[in-house]
Amino acid sequence: MHSLTESLFRAIDGISDRHIEECAVFDKSKIGKKENLSFVSAKPKRKKHRIKKTILLAAIIPVIASMTLFVGSGGKNTEIEEIPINIREGIFTLSYVEVEKGTLLHRMKIVMVPSLEINGEAMLSAPEKFSDEAESLVALHKENGFEELVLPSDFSSEKWAVSEKNFFISDDNRHWNSNVVLESEKGSVRLNVTRKFFLEGSRIIMNYNKPKRAESMVLNGLDVVIVEQAYGSISVEYFTRKTHGNGTTEDYGYSFVFNGYTFEEVTEIVRTLP
Amino acid sequence: MEDRNIIELFTERSERAIVELSEKYGNVCMKVAYNVLGNKEDSEECVNDAYLGVWNAIPPQKPNPLLTFVLRIVKNLSLKRLKYNTAKKRGADIPVCFDELSEVLTDMNLENSPEARLDIEMTAKVIDEFLETLSYTNRYLFVRRYWYMDSYESLSGETGLKEAAIRKRVSRMWTDLKLRLKSLEEGLSYA
Secondary structure (H helix, E strand, C coil), X not given: CCXXXXXXXXXXXXXXHHHHHHCCCCCHHHCCHHHHHHHHCCCCCCCHHHHHHHHHHHHHCCCCXXXXXXXXXXXXXXXXXXXXXXXXXXXXXXXXXXXXXXXXXXXXXXXXXXXXXXXXXXXXXXXXXXXXXXXXXXXXXXXXXXXXXXXXXXXXXXXXXXXXXXXXXXXXXXXXEEEEEEECCCCEEXXXXXXXXXXXXXXXXXXXXXXXXXEEEEECCCEEEEEEEECCEEEEEEEEEEECCCCCEXXXXXXXXXXXXXXXXXXXXXXXXX | CCHHHHHHHHHCCCCHHHHHHHHHXXXXXXXXXXXXXXXXXXXXXXHHHHXXXXXXXXXXXXXXXXXXXXXXXXXXXXXXXXXXXXXXXXXXXXXXXXXXXXXXXXXXXXXXXXXXXXCHHHHHHHHHHHHHXXXXXXXXXXXXXXXXXXXXXXXXXXXXXXXXXXXXXXXXXXXHHHHHHHCCCCXXXXX
């Protein structure tokens, strides 16, 4: 060790006891408020916080006349557009300009297309052969009143393989999420099914990022499908409401992310659902 | 157990004193020794020697705070052991933070000056005062890095900050400290 370096080392060694004692254990309670922010992120706050405020506000003020869904709450980027949805006789009518009412009047069913193959096995025809995750997925779809997953007929001509799958139910059983990625030569489809708890009287908030495009459609009254393009992928979000025997309602959201497909192709797929 | 109770046990020459001391400060002592030596066996030996040193020192001493008293003994013993190991080329490495200190001195154009010397006491005072000006987290990072000789990885794990962020913080602290050291004519003189 160089003597000068050693001198500096010795000098540091000679700092007062109080500093050494103070630093024996990292005490988070001593971190100042301003300093604490640096632990979260050096970036400025994003507008995500605005969304939270809106939800909170919406939760406090019951809005009977309007019922909205919460879409794309990830706070992904800058522009946020609120899309009010009015309830008229229990039917969602989107007042969003791009809504094409009546384009699809069929209730969207969650169907595992029999010809859809995973690792050479037809999915619904022999669910017992699938992984536990896939079985659970099918079971949950059925449990929630969706018998079938509808995919366009030409999908059946493609050979699909599962590249990723997981299934998650939270500890408190308040929400569940399943994720299956199917891949073919043409592209891949991620089936991401999430049960969401929407607040009665809340407002719909949608991230609207350019060059993202979005198209909303009404499906058989209560269901809403939104096709949106963002971050190089196309997603189809599907919302529905289930009424329980005791009259209470719950809203569910499902999303399908299409990779390798164009916005037009996906829109067409959704439009031409049987 | 409170420090004063442990000291009482030492004063009473109760062997329980070592057990209580080890239970309360054993981990941090091992950490300091290991940071210096990078070897578990040597570290354990140094810590045990330090306990013996405390046993011999109390009484008559009644150190307050007890922790730093023990840690200083552990660190001194560990450094001695390190010198011994290094001299005998027994595979011990100089702690990385020494290299960083050397770099600091190079930046100050002192490292290559054979006539330069550092008044240890005055420099310690400057560093002490400098530490007072820092936020708690920065002070923690500096003291842990250069007194406790923690690795950046370890600091990251404890504070939740990224390693790169810690390095940047430390670098900024040194920029400030170097100015203070340079401006200290009494503490930094040329023969």
